[in-house]
Every structure is written in structure tokens, then in C-alpha cells.
Amino acid sequence: MATITLNAVKKTYGKTEVIHGVDLDVADGELIVIVGPSGCGKSTLLRMVAGLETITAGEISIAGRKVNDLEPHERDIAMVFQNYALYPHMSVRKNLAYGLKIAKIPTDEINRRVAKAAKMLQLDDYLDRKPRQLSGGQRQRVAMGRAIVREPAAFLFDEPLSNLDAKLRVQMRMEIKALQRELGVTSLYVTHDQVEAMTMADRVVVMNAGIAEQIGPPLEVYRNPASLFVAGFIGSPPMNFINPALLSDIAPAEAETLGIRPEHCALTTAEAGRLSGTVAFCEALGADTLVHVRMADGSLLIVRSDGDPIETGEAVGVSLETPEILGFDSDGRAIRS
Amino acid sequence: MENRVTFNNRWLPFLLIAPQLLVTLVFFFWPAGQAVWQSMYLPDPFGLSSEYVGAENFWFLFEDPYYRASFATTAIFSSLVTLSSMSVALFLAVMADRVIKGSGAYRTLLIWPYAVAPAIAGVLWLFMFNPSIGVATYWLKVLGYDWNHVLNGTEAMGLVVAAASWKQISYNFLFFLAGLQAIPKSVIEAAAIDGASFAKRFWTIVFPLLSPTTFFLLVVNIVYAFFETFAVIHTITAGGPRQDTTILVYKVFADGFVGQDLGSSAAQSVVLLFIVGLLTIVQFKFIERRVHY
Numbered sequence: 001m002a003t004i005t006l007n008a009v010k011k012t013y014g015k016t017e018v019i020h021g022v023d024l025d026v027a028d029g030e031l032i033v034i035v036g037p038s039g040c041g042k043s044t045l046l047r048m049v050a051g052l053e054t055i056t057a058g059e060i061s062i063a064g065r066k067v068n069d070l071e072p073h074e075r076d077i078a079m080v081f082q083n084y085a086l087y088p089h090m091s092v093r094k095n096l097a098y099g100l101k102i103a104k105i106p107t108d109e110i111n112r113r114v115a116k117a118a119k120m121l122q123l124d125d126y127l128d129r130k131p132r133q134l135s136g137g138q139r140q141r142v143a144m145g146r147a148i149v150r151e152p153a154a155f156l157f158d159e160p161l162s163n164l165d166a167k168l169r170v171q172m173r174m175e176i177k178a179l180q181r182e183l184g185v186t187s188l189y190v191t192h193d194q195v196e197a198m199t200m201a202d203r204v205v206v207m208n209a210g211i212a213e214q215i216g217p218p219l220e221v222y223r224n225p226a227s228l229f230v231a232g233f234i235g236s237p238p239m240n241f242i243n244p245a246l247l248s249d250i251a252p253a254e255a256e257t258l259g260i261r262p263e264h265c266a267l268t269t270a271e272a273g274r275l276s277g278t279v280a281f282c283e284a285l286g287a288d289t290l291v292h293v294r295m296a297d298g299s300l301l302i303v304r305s306d307g308d309p310i311e312t313g314e315a316v317g318v319s320l321e322t323p324e325i326l327g328f329d330s331d332g333r334a335i336r337s
Numbered sequence: 338m339e340n341r342v343t344f345n346n347r348w349l350p351f352l353l354i355a356p357q358l359l360v361t362l363v364f365f366f367w368p369a370g371q372a373v374w375q376s377m378y379l380p381d382p383f384g385l386s387s388e389y390v391g392a393e394n395f396w397f398l399f400e401d402p403y404y405r406a407s408f409a410t411t412a413i414f415s416s417l418v419t420l421s422s423m424s425v426a427l428f429l430a431v432m433a434d435r436v437i438k439g440s441g442a443y444r445t446l447l448i449w450p451y452a453v454a455p456a457i458a459g460v461l462w463l464f465m466f467n468p469s470i471g472v473a474t475y476w477l478k479v480l481g482y483d484w485n486h487v488l489n490g491t492e493a494m495g496l497v498v499a500a501a502s503w504k505q506i507s508y509n510f511l512f513f514l515a516g517l518q519a520i521p522k523s524v525i526e527a528a529a530i531d532g533a534s535f536a537k538r539f540w541t542i543v544f545p546l547l548s549p550t551t552f553f554l555l556v557v558n559i560v561y562a563f564f565e566t567f568a569v570i571h572t573i574t575a576g577g578p579r580q581d582t583t584i585l586v587y588k589v590f591a592d593g594f595v596g597q598d599l600g601s602s603a604a605q606s607v608v609l610l611f612i613v614g615l616l617t618i619v620q621f622k623f624i625e626r627r628v629h630y
Contacts, residue, residue: 031500050530051530052526052529052530057437071532072526072529072530079526079527079530079531081523081526081527082523083521083523085524085526086524087527087528088524088546089546098533099532102531102537103532150531192565197504218528
């Protein structure tokens with residue numbers, strides 16, 4: 001159980017700075033999801049916490065102890081890798097016990113912890129199998145188990161679900177979340193999947209190009225994105241961006257771009273809407289339909305509609321819940337009113 | 338899914354494999370057949386006629402103390418060559434794998450000795466350790482050691498082992514390096530997080546995961562030491578002093594082409610043929626199954 005503190009953490013490779021000073025305070029037992037597109041520096045950040053990458057500048061503390069110059073195993077953390085990183089020549093049992101054996105923990109204590117973790121992860125029947133004899137989900141569980149048995153101060157997850165198929169991913173993300181709740185271990189979780197971020201996190205860190213654009217609870221980030229980038233990255237489908245010239249009567253004076261979520265738009269007749277256009281295409285999702293409307297200026301606007309798909313080319317109007325419209329200034333920052 | 342090419346013409350497949358088949362038949366099967374045939378005959382001293390003696394050449398061989406000594410020599414020589422060339426290569430590969438700056442140059446230089454022809458390598462080592470003019474001999478003398486492999490059998494063995502291993506290190510290095518690079522980095526990182534030191538990681542993770550490579554190289558190196566070190570031995574010691582560096586392959590040459598005892602030489606070839614066959618079986622049995630996780 002521990003807090004993790006990042007203070008103005010920077011990383012440079014040669015002359016290129018890839019992380020431009022990240023500040024983050026993780027409370028004890030909190031699950032923080034770091035989310036961002038490929039190459040935004042999220043994995044690098046996690047690897048710096050783990051001790052697999054050196055810290056160029058700034059300070060990282062785990063449980064109040066500065067860890068900048070400590071070796072990975074001295075940091076009291078456990079990491080779950082994207083490709084599981086199981087030891088292929090060892091049985092599940094040996095995989096789980098490896099770290100404990102090195103730490104010279106008594107055998108009966110090792111057995112107790114392995115048994116407990118195996119039970120928790122439903123791996124009891126597979127303890128004598130080799131990793132290649134397991135399914136993807138089971139391998140993922142072994143990787144989790146290897147982290148759990150060490151009873152570390154913090155868990156670090158590096159895109160642990162991206163090698164699983166979609167259905168298993170949904171199931172595993174619930175399991176990881178439940179397990180983290182049960183154990184109450186402080187966790188950093190890196191992913192590029194904003195659904196994982198939304199569903200698992202106590203707080204989300206949205207990263208872009210080496211900068212933490214916004215840190216906050218998932219719904220807060222969803223409802224009040226701090227920047228255009230966050231607005232476009234969080235949410236599926238993403239927020240619609242509209243040229244303020246189309247809505248000049250309600251747009252804030254300094255707004256360069258307006259944003260509105262697809263669920264805050266509705267289809268009406270061509271004459272009645274705030275905006276109008278023609279249907280470019282529809283994506284029927286079952287419960288609702290995403291209608292892509294081609295606006296007069298050529299841009300696309302997505303409307304989440306609960307009706308059935310509409311013929312392509314049909315002229316429609318779009319009504320907007322005006323209080324939900326957000327303005328962004330020329331730097332892409334949200335305008336707070 | 339079946340991946341199969343079908344030929345419409347009956348003769349085309351035979352035509353296509355004919356060159357390979359011809360080479361194999363002319364250069365492998367025919368000489369091997371000759372050896373087997375000759376091993377059962379004893380030519381007269383002038384080579385004008387030969388007499389069928391059955392397995393007598395073989396009985397004579399196995400009773401010959403020199404031949405049995407050659408077996409022992411071969412065992413010592415090949416295990417020393419295999420062990421030293423593989424362990425040095427593994428050490429270099431592990432080190433080269435850790436080098437980041439200038440790794441290309443480093444690796445290229447380590448691979449070079451493989452391009453040196455065996456005879457040249459032999460001559461190179463011979464000059465360095467020549468008892469009267471060798472550079473290495475001179476420095477050993479400065480250090481107080483009187484090197485003379487022409488008289489001392491142990492030194493001669495040491496020298497041919499060094500020369501033969503030196504050449505093979507590059508080859509082993511290449512395979513070990515490839516093997517090391519095939520181990521996922523995250524597995525090593527996971528072990529580091531689990532608290533394993535570099536040495537511990539090597540012996541518990543890296544070495545077991547390298548076992549297919551190691552086994553493959555073991556077989557290749559034994560075959561190399563048995564059969565491909567002829568030139569090295571011929572240039573450096575010519576099998577001497579006495580017969581201290583006469584390995585089986587060298588004895589085939591020495592008895593057959595120098596001693597003109599073609600029957601015995603052929604019988605020795607057949608014995609070697611048998612050993613190669615065994616090694617190949619072992620290789621296929623294990624490499625197909627893979628000695629790993």
C-alpha cells in the first residue's frame with residue numbers, strides 16, 4: 001500500500017525530449033489509468049516508474065521514498081507486461097514463485113502465497129502447465145498472479161489487455177478492476193484504449209506528445225475536457241467539432257472551435273434544426289444509430305440517434321442541446337464560462 | 338491447408354532434381370561406396386592386385402593400439418574444441434548483446450575469423466607459436482616458459498585446439514547472438530523486476546531459453562571438430578609429435594596417402610562414416626523434438 005508521486009518528470013533520448021515534465025500524485029489504493037495515442041510517452045512514463053528507463057529530470061517517489069536511483073527490484077513494484085513476459089520454460093507454479101525464491105522467502109510461505117493467488121485467479125488446475133499450454137486469458141492471469149504474490153507497494157500495468165480478443169478484454173478488465181479493489185494496491189495502468197480508461201480508472205491521465213493534458217475522474221474528463229485533444233480522444237465516437245461561424249449567435253467571442261458530443265445532438269426536419277446537412281452514411285449499432293451528417297461547409301457531424309438508419313443523401317436538420325456546447329480557444333484550450 | 342505443387346509432366350520433377358541427385362551420387366555415394374568396397378580388400382605392396390579379406394581390416398584396426406589412441410585423441414580434441422569455442426562464443430555474444438554504442442563494428446569484427454580459410458588459420462597460429470621464430474613463443478620465453486609444441490604433445494594439442502576453436506568461435510557467436518536476440522526483452526525485464534541479478538537471470542532464464550541453439554551448436558561443433566579440422570592439424574603439427582594430435586580423420590589421411598595402407602584407411606573411413614551417421618541421427622532426433630520448454 002503506497003502513494004506514488006511524480007514531480008516534473010522528464011525523459012530525453014539524445015537531444016529529443018519525449019516527456020516534458022509530468023506531475024502526478026497517486027493516492028494509496030488508487031487506480032490511475034494513463035491513456036493516450038501511440039508514441040505519446042505513456043509507456044515510457046510507466047517504465048520510468050518501474051525503473052526500466054532512467055529518469056532524465058524530476059523525481060519519482062513510491063511510498064514517500066525517492067526511487068530515481070533504485071534498481072527495479074528495490075522499488076517494491078510489480079509489473080504486468082503487454083506480452084505477459086512469462087518465463088516460457090517454467091511451469092505456472094514456478095513462474096509465480098520465481099520472484100519469491102529470489103527474495104529468499106521461506107518455502108512454506110511461497111507455497112501459501114502461490115496457492116492463494118492461484119485460487120484468486122482460478123489457476124489452481126493449471127499450476128503444473130507451461131505457459132504455451134494456456135490460453136491468452138489464462139496467461140494474462142498468470143502475469144497478474146506473478147504480480148500479486150510479491151505483495152508489492154504498487155502494480156504497474158503496461159497495456160495488459162491489448163493482446164486479447166475483444167470479448168476477453170471486456171471480461172478481463174472487470175476482473176482486474178475487481179482484483180485491484182479487493183487487494184487495494186495502488187496501480188498505474190497504461191492503455192491506448194479509452195474504453196478501458198473510462199471503465200477502470202479512479203482517475204484518468206490523458207497524455208499527448210509527452211504532456212499530461214488532463215488528470216481527473218473519467219466522467220469529469222468526459223464532460224469537461226480541458227483541451228481539444230482530450231475532447232477528441234475520450235469518447236467513442238469522439239466529440240463533434242463545429243466551426244463557430246455556423247453558430248455565431250451562441251459561440252463565445254474567443255472560440256476557435258466549438259465541440260458537442262454526439263448524444264447531445266438530435267435529428268429533426270431540415271427546416272427546424274440549428275444546423276442542416278445531408279446524411280453521408282449511417283452506422284447502426286443496434287441500440288442506437290450513428291448518423292454522419294455532411295454539413296454545408298463539408299465537415300461531418302455525428303449524431304447519436306435512437307432511430308433506424310436513414311437513407312444516404314437525405315436532407316436533415318440537427319438540433320443541439322446548447323448548454324452542452326463547449327468552446328475551445330486558438331491554443332485548443334477549453335474556454336471555462 | 339495443403340501446400341502442394343502438382344506437375345503435369347511426369348518427367349519434369351525428375352529433371353528438376355537431377356542436378357542435385359547427380360552431385361550427391363557422384364561426390365557422396367560413389368566415394369562412400371568405394372570406401373566400403375576397399376575396406377574389405379588388402380592391396381599388395383605394389384598396388385597391382387588386391388585380395389578380399391572380409392572384415393579383417395577392421396579387426397586389425399581395433400587391435401591396433403595406435404588406432405585406439407587416436408580415438409582417445411579425437412575425444413579429447415573434439416570435446417576441448419567444442420567446449421572452448423562454445424563457451425568463449427557464448428561469453429562474447431552475451432557481452433555483445435549488451436553493447437549499444439558501436440555494436441555493428443564490434444559484431445562484424447567478431448565474425449571475421451570465420452572468413453579465414455582453415456589452412457591459413459593454421460599457418461597463422463603456427464607462425465605465432467613457432468618454437469624458433471614465433472612471437473608468442475618469444476613472449477612466453479620472456480615470461481619464463483619454454484614453449485615447444487614440436488616436442489611436447491600437450492602443447493601441440495593445446496595449439497591445435499586453440500587454432501581450431503578460434504575459427505569456430507565466430508560461427509558460434511553468430512548463432513548465440515541471434516538466439517539471445519530472439520529472447521523477448523520483456524521476459525528479461527520481468528526477471529529484473531522479480532529481483533534476479535544479471536548472473537541469476539543468465540542462468541535461470543537466458544541459458545535455458547538458449548538451449549535449442551546450444552544443442553544445435555553442440556552437434557555442429559562436434560562434427561566440425563571431428564571432420565573439418567584436418568587442415569588446421571595438417572599445417573600446424575601434421576599429427577605429431579609422435580601421434581599426439583592424430584585425430585581419426587587425420588589418421589585416415591596419414592595411413593592411406595602417406596602410409597599407402599589403402600585397406601586400413603578405407604576401413605577407418607567406414608568407421609567415421611558410421612560415427613557421422615550416429616551424430617546425424619542424434620541431431621535429427623533431438624532437433625526435431627527440440628530440447629526446450
